[in-house]
Amino acid sequence: MKYDVVVIGGGPAGLGAAVEAKKTGAKNVIIIERDRELGGILNQCIHNGFGLHEFKEELTGPEYAEKFVNMAKENNVEYMLNAMVLEVDKNKNIVVLCENGVNYINAKSIVLAMGCRERTRGAIDLPGTRPAGVYTAGAAQRFMNIEGYIPGKEVVIYGSGDIGLIMARRMTLEGAKVKAVIERGSNSSGLTRNIVQCLDDFNIPLLLQHGITYIHGDGRVEGVTISELDNTKNPIEGKETFIPCDTVLLSVGLIPENELSSDMGVELHRGTRGPIVNNKMETNIDGVFACGNVVHVHDLVDFVTKESRIAGKNAALYALDKKAKQSKLIQTIQGEGVNYIVPQYIDVNCEDEVSLLMRVKDIYSNKKLVVKCGDKIILEKKRNHMVPSEMENIKISPNMLKFIDSSLEVCVEEVDVTMKEVALA
């Protein structure tokens, strides 16, 4: 089988990219999805808060997914379900295992949209026995919202990421007792609105600077030992407490799923753990693009959709041989206070505005984000409040890029007095 554009993954990133590739003029576009339906993790995210940017209304996950699945069908995007990509090579030959056996597909261009995976108990070396009842928060979410099973009655949640907070509320609503959310850091990694609406509303305690030091139970979880942590994140002796429970949910971070990418030679970034991309969302391999959580973990699906359009459009242009000639690539560099920036490279002759998406390292109040090229300041943006859990976005216009000859650095800096006056004026 031969296709113009093959999209690996049928979640929001894959759907957005496929629709855009079709709209840009690619003749045949196919999505390969390993689940039994399109939509990805959105199908299990039955809570609302999706789509405020994209559709200007507050939708639940399944509603957001259905809108995109319908768009894909209207645009004649093809798709394979229950299909797993086993291998992709540099010549864009794809090996797919599906219901009727092994299939070989050749693509003119590829969009990687495999999303991310949850970190597990093994990934965080959580000591104790190995009873049943320890789940990742996303697995528990699938059991409850799709399969219709409640994974336990008395729950301790480890990690205060958004999925953990959402699950604290969901399990409480369905009659379970959530005893506590345990967080190692001194701040929650979840959004404030989720702490208020998922924990405070139900009087669920959030224990900051605490860790689980042991999981107890023979056969099934019987409880956890938690301990207060010192500033180096080590347990403080004498500050342990035992909490009886039958279930432990882990919400301890997400990692982009890039086994396929790295096997085919796509270079990954150490900070994001996703492919290194340019402003077209193209990886180091010609004609291989990536978007969504496989590139870096987003906090809003709306931004995934935005990114997927860039990947889908450029994948189609590549397949149609209409790709603009690349002129000069410059690098984006994370400076003081910035954890990572996507894209890592920008073509200085690009025609579209480029969004620099980044995360800051710490919580900052009254600071500014400064974009520099050498000593030259290109752009400054004042920010009243920045937190690592909320992605920052700085837009660079094609006009600004004309004056750039070497790498772009973004850093967090103090707001000086004159800047304050400008902001107040």
Added chain:
Amino acid sequence: MQSNITCIVCPMGCRMTITKIDDRFNVEGNTCKRGEKYGIQEVTAPKRMLTSTVKIEGSVLHMLPVKTSDSIPKEMVFDLMDILNKVRVNAPIRVGDIIIEDVLGTGVNIVATRSIQKIS
């Protein structure tokens, strides 16, 4: 009467203290007008959207996700959960279909948040 709440209007998450003096509310700790408005609503008549699932028969899937068409008084959330846990619907269902009309006399409907096909 005094309440301490965290504002959720924007990412700043201001901690606000709302004090009732006679018939008026005094909001402290907010940094904008929107925070003041949210704070007063939160202490006078807090409302929430509710999303959950109901059982569905005649489909590959067992659960149909649903939501309230508008926010409902916060204290009604668990009563509504009791109602939803007794509901059974049959496939096919279209997104937006009304599952329960005017639930608990709130004027708010329970609607399906996805389409589910019938098994042929």
